[in-house]
Amino acid sequence: MNILKKFSLGLLISLFLSISANADKIKIGTEGAYPPWNSKDASGNLIGFEVELAKELCTIMKHDCTIVEQDWDGMIPALVMRKFDAIMAGMSITDERMKTINFSQGYADEVASLAVMKGSSLEGIDTPEGINLTLGGGDVKKALKTLTGALAGKTVCVQTATIHQNFLESGDVGKIDVRTYKTQDEVNLDLAAGRCDAALAAAVAFTDYAEKSGKAVVLVGPTFSGGAFGNGVGVGIRKGGDDAIGKKDAKLLKDFNRAINTARKKGIISKLAVKWFGFDASM
Amino acid sequence: MDLELMSSSIPKLLSATVITLKLLSLSLFFGLFIGLIFAILRLNKNIFVNKFAYGYSYLFRGTPLLVQIFIIYFGLGQIEYLRSTVLWVVLKEPYWCAIIAFSLNTGAYTSEILRSAFQTIKPGFIEAGKSLGISSKIIFYKIQIPIAIRQSLPAYGNEIILMLKGTSLASTVTLMDLTGVAKYIISTTFKPIEVFIVAGSIYLFMTFVIHSFIKYLEKKYSFQ
Numbered sequence: 001m002n003i004l005k006k007f008s009l010g011l012l013i014s015l016f017l018s019i020s021a022n023a024d025k026i027k028i029g030t031e032g033a034y035p036p037w038n039s040k041d042a043s044g045n046l047i048g049f050e051v052e053l054a055k056e057l058c059t060i061m062k063h064d065c066t067i068v069e070q071d072w073d074g075m076i077p078a079l080v081m082r083k084f085d086a087i088m089a090g091m092s093i094t095d096e097r098m099k100t101i102n103f104s105q106g107y108a109d110e111v112a113s114l115a116v117m118k119g120s121s122l123e124g125i126d127t128p129e130g131i132n133l134t135l136g137g138g139d140v141k142k143a144l145k146t147l148t149g150a151l152a153g154k155t156v157c158v159q160t161a162t163i164h165q166n167f168l169e170s171g172d173v174g175k176i177d178v179r180t181y182k183t184q185d186e187v188n189l190d191l192a193a194g195r196c197d198a199a200l201a202a203a204v205a206f207t208d209y210a211e212k213s214g215k216a217v218v219l220v221g222p223t224f225s226g227g228a229f230g231n232g233v234g235v236g237i238r239k240g241g242d243d244a245i246g247k248k249d250a251k252l253l254k255d256f257n258r259a260i261n262t263a264r265k266k267g268i269i270s271k272l273a274v275k276w277f278g279f280d281a282s283m
Numbered sequence: 284m285d286l287e288l289m290s291s292s293i294p295k296l297l298s299a300t301v302i303t304l305k306l307l308s309l310s311l312f313f314g315l316f317i318g319l320i321f322a323i324l325r326l327n328k329n330i331f332v333n334k335f336a337y338g339y340s341y342l343f344r345g346t347p348l349l350v351q352i353f354i355i356y357f358g359l360g361q362i363e364y365l366r367s368t369v370l371w372v373v374l375k376e377p378y379w380c381a382i383i384a385f386s387l388n389t390g391a392y393t394s395e396i397l398r399s400a401f402q403t404i405k406p407g408f409i410e411a412g413k414s415l416g417i418s419s420k421i422i423f424y425k426i427q428i429p430i431a432i433r434q435s436l437p438a439y440g441n442e443i444i445l446m447l448k449g450t451s452l453a454s455t456v457t458l459m460d461l462t463g464v465a466k467y468i469i470s471t472t473f474k475p476i477e478v479f480i481v482a483g484s485i486y487l488f489m490t491f492v493i494h495s496f497i498k499y500l501e502k503k504y505s506f507q
Contacts, residue, residue, distance in 0.1 A: 073466060076473040100473045157457075161470030179377075179457045180467070186357070190457075193360035195375055 026063045026252065027084035028054050029070040033183045035208045036276040037090035037233075049276035050088040053107065056268050057235075060259040073161050073182060076100055079238055082245070085252060087236030090202065092163045094230040102239050102249075104256040106232025107269055108281045112164055112224040113203035114156075117191065118216035122198055125150045125221050133172070133227025143222055148174035150221075155179055157187045157196035164200040167228040191217065204277050232283050235260075289477045292468050296482055299464035300489075306378075306450045306460060310385035311443060317386060318393025325398045336394065343391035348449050351388055356380040356456045381453040389446045396442060400434035401427060433504045440497030444490050451486075461485060 030038040030050055038048035046067055058065035070078045072089065079087055079101060092110055093103040111130075116122045127143040151173055158164040160180040168178045181187045184201055188209045191199045199206070203219055210217040237253045240246035263269050269282035324336035343351065359365055359374055373379045404427055412422040454463030465482040469475045 073470050074475070077469065077475045080473065096471070160466070181457060182455065189357055190360065193357075194366055195360065195377075 026058065026065045026086065028058075028065055028067045028086045028088050029075060029078060029084040030054070030067055030087070031072045031075065031089045031183075032069045033072070033185055034090050034202075034205060035212075036204055037202070038088070049108070049272055050090065052272050052276075053263070053269065054088050056263055056272070057256065057259040060262050061255045063255070071182070072159065075161075076236070079236060082238070085238070085249070086256065089236075090233055091236055092230030093232055093234045094163060094166070094228070096166070097236070100239070102237045102253055104235040104237065104253060105260055106234045106283050107260050107264075108233045108273060109225070109283045110163075110229070110233050111203045111281070112167075112200060112229055113206065113219045114198050114200050114221045115191065115203075115206040115217050116198045116220050117194065118218050120197065120220075122150055122154070122220055123218065127222045130223040130225065132225050133229065135226060144172050147221060148172075151176050151198065153177070154197035155195070157181060157190055157199040159184050159187055159201065162201070163229050167224065168200060170228050172228070188213070188215075188217070204281075285472075285474055285477050288468075288472055288474055289481050292465075292478055292481055295464055295468065296461060296478075296485055299459055299461045300485055302459060303447075303450050303453075303461040304489075306381060306385065306453055306458075307443075307447050309382050310389055310446060310450070313382070313386035314389030314393050314446070317390030318397055321390065321394035322397035322401060325394060326401055340391040340394050343388050344395070348384065348388050349452050349455065352381060352384040352452055352456055355384045377453075377456040377458050381450075381456055381458055385446065385449060385453075388449070389442060392442050392445075393439065396435045396438045397431055400431040400438075403434055404430050433506075436497060436501050436504070440494065440501075443493050443497070447489055447493065448486065 030046065030048075032038055032040045032046050032048075034048075036048055038046065038050045041047050046069065051067060054065060054067055067088075068084050070083070070089075075087055075089055075091070076097065078084065087101075090110060091097070093106055097103070114122075125146060127146050128139055131140045131143045133140065153176075155177045156168055157179045158168060158181070160182060165178065165180055167173075168176060179190075179196065181190070184205050187196070187199050187201065188206075190196050192213070192215045198220070203223060206217050206219060209215070235256045237256065238246075238249045240248075240250035240253075260269075264282065270280045273279070273281040321336045321339060324332050325340075327333055327336075355374075356377060359380075365371055365374065373383075408426055408430065409422055412426050413419075417425075450460060451462035453460045454466060457463075459467065461482055465478050468478045472478070
């Protein structure tokens with residue numbers, strides 16, 4: 001009994017110590033399943049563009065950071081419930097998300113694209129190389145009309161709760177059968193298995209998959225930006241309240257904005273983008 | 284607590300409940316059929332037949348339902364040969380993959396429930412039938428099966444409730460069942476507590492109905 005008492009007391013003390021030691025640590029949430037933005041290596045360590053960028057930003061901010069994993073569909077609720085203090089998970093800055101959380105300035109551009117398997121009837125769709133939904137105009141309208149015709153009655157797969165899902169459900173490309181998955185990995189699997197006629201995600205997510213798996217996944221149609229696709233990828237931060245934590249959140253947002261500026265000027269973001277994406281996606 | 288969101292999500296969740304109930308009823312229908320066949324095989328004296336039936340229930344009771352769904356949906360989808368066969372017509376659809384996984388899973392449990400029910404039938408009932416000159420086929424259909432079903436009601440009621448909750452895993456293979464739609468609403472409103480409370484209440488209500496129905500059957504067919 002005595003041993004048990006001592007043991008539980010020790011446990012309690014160590015628990016208390018670990019809590020107080022963490023008091024000034026910043027936790028950054030990421031998905032770890034959206035390569036090359038963020039993913040895991042064979043031994044389970046988090047790797048990717050955002051994992052390295054997070055470390056660089058924390059060094060600039062002189063904050064002690066840990067990066068934690070969180071399923072994509074629970075990312076924003078987990079931030080709001082204070083499971084971590086910031087999101088760096090390839091999350092685009094959209095008006096819809098801004099209703100719930102704040103974003104830092106964007107640090108990288110996410111270029112979205114449709115992908116199909118080689119030999120698909122969709123392979124030849126004739127559209128401009130890229131369309132910006134915010135700018136609009138005749139070209140964009142024409143491209144959307146072409147896509148509406150080509151995708152009619154097709155099954156298009158996307159990861160759940162993404163800008164890609166929002167776009168497909170916005171009605172811009174008519175009514176299509178949208179199938180949603182928990183992770184991008186599962187989207188890729190079902191695209192390769194032939195359950196999806198097409199898939200929509202960050203273009204780099206498909207090229208990365210094609211390269212690693214050797215599957216004949218090809219990009220088709222225009223690259224998308226603006227509108228439902230948001231304004232680049234930024235750091236998600238809780239909206240601050242008036243209490244102590246709220247003030248800390250407001251300060252953290254300022255810190256991140258400053259750190260992103262510094263990292264951009266020093267060329268750190270460009271360097272990391274070229275390393276992970278193969279081209280400069282910084283902004 | 285966002286009460287407005289809770290009330291506005293009720294109709295969406297209720298219409299998704301239809302899919303949940305479809306998954307449940309079809310899986311239970313096929314599962315009962317599979318379970319009955321394998322329970323009879325388990326009682327067979329031939330060691331190979333017996334071991335085969337035991338192997339099936341061992342395999343499906345010994346692995347998580349989620350793993351079974353993933354193997355059937357994502358795993359079989361990876362086999363290129365399968366995609367060129369007629370089987371792909373069924374396996375291509377997440378709906379049927381879920382039903383296959385659920386049926387095989389509940390079938391394994393049902394076979395165990397029915398087997399033990401068959402084994403608890405007192406030999407006296409069968410001997411009484413024999414002494415009256417009834418053929419063993421009719422003894423099986425008219426004496427053994429009805430008693431076995433009555434004996435297995437409490438355990439089978441539990442299995443139905445477990446299966447109802449198991450259908451929530453259909454959302455992992457893109458199906459928009461009750462859990463799938465709940466997650467979808469959360470993904471646009473970022474309010475998990477409100478939506479899961481409503482979804483949980485709907486599950487609870489369904490469990491209540493199933494439980495009451497089984498209780499009623501137990502009373503109706505009691506031996507007393």
